[in-house]
Amino acid sequence: MSTTQWADIGVNLGDKQFRGDADAVLERAREAGVTRMLLTGTSVAESRQALTLCRDYPGRGLRATAGIHPHNARFFDDDALAELAGLLDEPEVTAAGEMGLDFNRDFSPRPDQEKAFEAQLAQAAERGLPVFLHQRDAHDRFLPLLKAWRDKLPAAVVHCFTDGRRALYDYLDLDCHIGITGWVCDERRGKALAELVPAIPAARLLVETDAPYLLPRDLPEPPPVKRRNEPCLLPWIGRRLAALRGETPEALAALTFANSAVFLGD
Template sequence: MSAYTYIDIAVNLLGSALEPDIEEIVQAAATHGVSPLIVIGSNLVESANAIDVCKQYPDKLYCTAGVHPHHASEWHSGSVTIQAELCKMPQVVAVGECGLDYNRDFSPRPIQRQAFREQLELAIALQMPVLMHERDAHDDFLAILSEYRSELTGALLHCFTGSKVQMEAYIDLGLHLGITGWVCDERRGQELAELVPFIPKERLLIETDSPYLLPRSMRPKPKSSKNKPEYLPYIAQYIANLRGEAPDEFAAQCYQNSLAFFNLSQHHG
């Protein structure tokens, strides 16, 4: 049992290798002090399914409702109406995951931009925070977000792995940044490890993005390559060390940041 409590702000519980073991994943996470989990909705069908799963685990699971840029080609004139209905459900704590991905380009870029804009407009209309994704699309992402930022209640770029210049631009725009176990990879995560100490403490959120991004530095190595929410305390300790902060204070700060960002305080007084 972990001495501290954590909220994993990005878990790909549906449509991934975790889906067959939801009960076990949620219980193991709670045993390690990681509860609640925020389940990512990456398209409208998955978002509706996520709401149903959350209903089975009250106070242990919440979710987002949105259309990830990989699914932006599914966006149509009625999408925002459907999404708005989903977002009004009490289980939904953020609009998203939405944004731009020019790395994989699974959807044409113009429709990615349109779906992103319309979801930002929805977040403003509903006065809900937005959980976002950006990969290799910094300039367009920043330009679009800048138009809407002043009206958004909260804006989180999850799984941030960008450069110092990008980080500074996002912090200047008032974003929260989600940091994953990518930072535990001595090779690929080196730049991020150097940047993490410069993120203002009230803007930093922690996440596993499981089942992806298993922290490479974990010893003993987990038998499975699947990342799990129960590993969040390891990531938190690693980041606290990078920042030169006491693990208990860092954990408490991230927990408070998460409650405030997702307006969970009323659920978890």
């Protein structure tokens, strides 16, 4: 077992790809030194599942978010907001989200996305909870909505950041954390992000797998179990980040672990 501790701030452990072997996934994470994981809620049902997993595996460093992803915003209504309120009041739920805007795929109409995003920001502010944010191809609309609430929120992380320099500095100006995934390990799509990584202030950096998605492209053979991403691969992403920033993996692990505690209010 690794003696270096890592924090994975974005794990979709309730995804169907993990059904039947969550025990093994968590054990591999433990052996890799991933001792803190934030389980992502992207709908009311998946937020409930994230909370259940935290309770099913006590002592594993699991925490949950509760929220409605912009892809699911078409299902957002007063009943969903009330159910989220109940989930956000549970002690294992330490952040609100995943929430935000996604104008890349538009799985939900944009007015529905904006309505759900603003309502969830208000709900998080009322409870003094940090927010777990999603933004894709929507920066110009996302930024003013977030800015209107940022001073009322204890912390915010722009999860799976893949945007450009202007967006990065806009979020840093709002004192947001920046979540970096295995996207940075992709020599095709991740080159621009890799160039930006050194510009992220040490106190703002967080690392995540977004498992089971975004499997790092540069992993050696053989491929991982079921060709899916897992929390145990977080140190691989961390080593890539450390190299880009001119740091040791151990120093980056300690830094991002401490930053996760700040973000979550531990």
